[in-house]
Amino acid sequence: MGDETAKFANWLRDSASTLHDNAAYLTELDSAIGDADHGSNMDRGFAAVVAVLDETSFESVDELLKKAGMTLVSKVGGASGPLYGTFFLRFGTALAGAEITPASVGEGLKAGVGGILARGKAELGDKTMYDAWAPALDAYDDAVAGGADLAGALAAAAEAAAKGRDATTPLVARKGRASYLGERSAGHQDPGATSTTLLLESAARTLA
Numbered sequence: 088m089g090d091e092t093a094k095f096a097n098w099l100r101d102s103a104s105t106l107h108d109n110a111a112y113l114t115e116l117d118s119a120i121g122d123a124d125h126g127s128n129m130d131r132g133f134a135a136v137v138a139v140l141d142e143t144s145f146e147s148v149d150e151l152l153k154k155a156g157m158t159l160v161s162k163v164g165g166a167s168g169p170l171y172g173t174f175f176l177r178f179g180t181a182l183a184g185a186e187i188t189p190a191s192v193g194e195g196l197k198a199g200v201g202g203i204l205a206r207g208k209a210e211l212g213d214k215t216m217y218d219a220w221a222p223a224l225d226a227y228d229d230a231v232a233g234g235a236d237l238a239g240a241l242a243a244a245a246e247a248a249a250k251g252r253d254a255t256t257p258l259v260a261r262k263g264r265a266s267y268l269g270e271r272s273a274g275h276q277d278p279g280a281t282s283t284t285l286l287l288e289s290a291a292r293t294l295a
């Protein structure tokens with residue numbers, strides 16, 4: 088495993104451990120506006136990704152991310168499995184043959200989020216994970232344009248995601264299970280925007 092591949096594997100392992108530690112919290116958020124399974128979905132999915140990492144030696148970042156995506160699609164039902172699965176699949180696909188640079192990772196993140204939109208059709212303000220991803224992508228690009236390295240750009244993205252996550256609280260959900268609640272979904276933080284922020288905070292810690 089090359090240096091870059093090992094770093095991305097570390098990201099997935101660190102994400103798995105963070106999602107495990109936050110599983111009860113994510114499920115509590117989902118119990119207010121969903122079906123109380125977001126924490127267990129993410130924990131199960133990322134535990135399966137770690138199991139794959141333990142038994143496979145990956146030669147490249149794109150292979151690693153694509154396999155993580157396929158694992159999430161196959162192990163996690165509901166909305167978040169296909170959405171995060173597609174994110175990692177497209178992130179990996181975008182990095183195939185590319186050198187890992189702040190710019191190429193930015194393109195990969197953008198492609199991954201494009202996959203989330205293609206699947207879920209969310210728009211900004213629908214109270215979904217996209218409300219964390221959208222400002223994160225903008226902040227990432229601004230940081231790279233300002234000369235930031237990968238760690239700096241990811242830290243900016245994570246910080247913006249956290250603000251986007253917080254901003255989901257007053258919103259009325261227009262996508263996913265929470266939308267069934269209509270106005271009653273307001274006043275609760277979106278679980279998916281919360282897990283997205285955890286993934287980006289983990290990336291900022293591990294992909295330096």
Ligand code: ADP
Pocket residue numbers: 117121122124125128129164165166167168170203206207208209214215216217262263264277278279280
């Ligand atoms: P389920 O709702 O099927 O039980 P989860 O609880 O694991 O799945 O995930 C719920 C999260 O998925 C929501 O908090 C929201 O962020 C995200 N989500 C749901 N539908 C969409 C969508 N169409 N586009 C983007 N994100 C979505």
Ligand code: MG
Pocket residue numbers: 117121122123124125165264
């Ligand atoms: Mg749920």
Ligand code: MG
Pocket residue numbers: 122124165166
């Ligand atoms: Mg569910």
